Amino acid sequence: MAAILAILEQRDGALRKGAAELMAAARQLADADGGTVDAIVFGSGNVGGIDGLGAMGADRVLTATHAECAHYCPDAMVATVASIAGNYRAILTAATATGKDLAPRIAARTGAPCGMDVIGVAMQGDAIRVTRPVYAGKVIQTLDLAGTPVIAVRPSAVAASSAGKAGAVETVTVPEFTKRLTVTGVSTADQGAVDVAEARVIVAGGRGLGDPKHFALIEELVAAFGGDAAVGASRAVVDAGWIGHGHQVGQTGKTVAPELYFAVGVSGAIQHLAGMRTAGTIVAINRDKDAPIFKVADYGIVGDLFEVMPVLTEAVKKART
Amino acid sequence: MLPRLPTSDSFTDEPYPALERETVKIAVCIRRVPDTTAKIAIGPSGATIDPAGVKFVLNPYDEFAVEAAIALKEAAGAGETVAVAFGDDSVQETLRTTLAMGIDRAMHLQGAPSTDGLANARVIAAALKDGGYDLILFGKLAVDDYAQQTGPMVAELLDLPCATAVTSLTIDGGSATVEREIEGGTENASCALPAVFTCDKGLNNPRLPSLKGIMAAKKKPLDVTPVTVGDAQSTLVGLALPPERPAGRIVGEGAAAVPALIEALTSEAKVL
């Protein structure tokens, strides 16, 4: 019987998005041989949302409370997870900035293999078989991980499902640890803005916008989608200083897999595609009918974005009311 | 940015190790990878890519690490920068590139890296352990294996503080402050040196090797040490090409095509 540990993230005392997807991945592994899933949550006090973890598939919810865990505290987390790792067949984190920082540290501490940005997990005899994109998504690698591997799962890889488990809350002790790194704070740039890595819809602008002020056209379409859409960008416009690096999609930016991706005045260079080719539906708007973006787009409009975008924004508003 | 001597209130009767280094010693771990524009084909074994026609370069994220090392040493006024690569003899060319950029000397850990990131990290950690480095820099990820683990694993093995994917790094005396991008914000963190950092885009603008640098690189030391890598707990099953996206279609031209797009998004893709 396989017991799986899923490490959930919180910020400011509330569970982060993606908890349900991570729990679904954990459940998938555990259910392969009738096993159980423990969710572990670190915080400095109560964490909002943990009462929903049973419904997402947690048999037990382990709360690890320590004053240092108000912010991300990798040293406390590694020490705690290492102290209980022996009970598990696999340890899962989300493949977020935080999860990817944490996973290799745990693996090195416990002497286990580590699989990052995993898009598929399955039991394979004594090992856990993972698939993951390599070479900027041009190749998919399959690995068998022995021992108790630490696996960072892409949030978009597994669909959330409801499992209706008990989610019984138990406390776990944070052992003595040496704090080597102190997170002093988190600044959220635009309050309320959705991060491209977490958005359902992304509207990405490229050099075709011609001028930083024309990002307004992008923002208006984002606004038309309401609260779960985000502004994306190509590297060309980030390097030109038109918009912050946090918006960059691609090999040196973020890897995204939204349900819907608009590429507006983006040529579709291979390094841009690396970051978005697994999006659900891709729409391209470009005046060059030979632009490489049309090769990956499900739907394309050949035309001047300045003419198309205002009409499209109005049409989306209407379609969504 | 300037690494400084300890201030007077940090003086003790004990010899203070930082005093012995008014200079800064930095290791940069680098990897040789296919150029990101290369078309990748899978070799006949199904276990490696076909290297035919592929140009190999310094991993783009390692350029940020190399630049940071050179700039930090310049800011300190004195010290030593060392580039470290574990791999077959082809990595010597990549090490020379870093020497041409301005790194002082190179260490080639000669051997065959494993698919197990931890086994590789152990080789690198062993080579760095007694080097007396103030900083050990890595790229955020290698654009071939996307393993994203070598840096933080080496840090853990050497019991050093570590911050990954830093977009800002400031050294002040014996401590460092960093910024890293997280979903929806920027995380600020600090730690004491020595420490390990992995470098992300935004940290700096890497310099190109100058002609003078290329000439000088030929005379800089490049030491070769044979190494053996331990057992792998992570084994490669195979490589495959990702499923092709089904062919899409152009719904029309200009603003007149918007209704057709909305229709497709509503009834076919069902995403509106």
Ligand SMILES: Cc1cc2nc3c(=O)[nH]c(=O)nc-3n(C[C@H](O)[C@H](O)[C@H](O)COP(=O)(O)OP(=O)(O)OC[C@H]3O[C@@H](n4cnc5c(N)ncnc54)[C@H](O)[C@@H]3O)c2cc1C
């Ligand atoms: C190591 C490395 C890493 C990289 N990483 C990334 C990355 O992470 N992300 C990334 O995006 N790029 C990355 N790049 C850069 C990439 O190669 C391209 O240079 C970049 O993506 C181009 O950006 P763009 O599409 O905005 O600009 P361009 O390629 O200049 O394309 C602009 C497009 O806009 C269209 N256009 C112009 N005017 C209009 C109009 N009025 N209406 C409609 N369409 C119009 C044009 O037809 C053209 O297709 C990387 C490059 C390297 C070497």
Ligand SMILES: Nc1ncnc2c1ncn2[C@@H]1O[C@H](COP(=O)(O)O)[C@@H](O)[C@H]1O
């Ligand atoms: N074989 C290697 N030799 C030296 N450094 C390496 C090697 N492989 C990876 N690295 C370093 O570790 C970083 C992350 O690589 P990876 O963990 O493979 O994604 C790279 O950017 C390099 O700085």
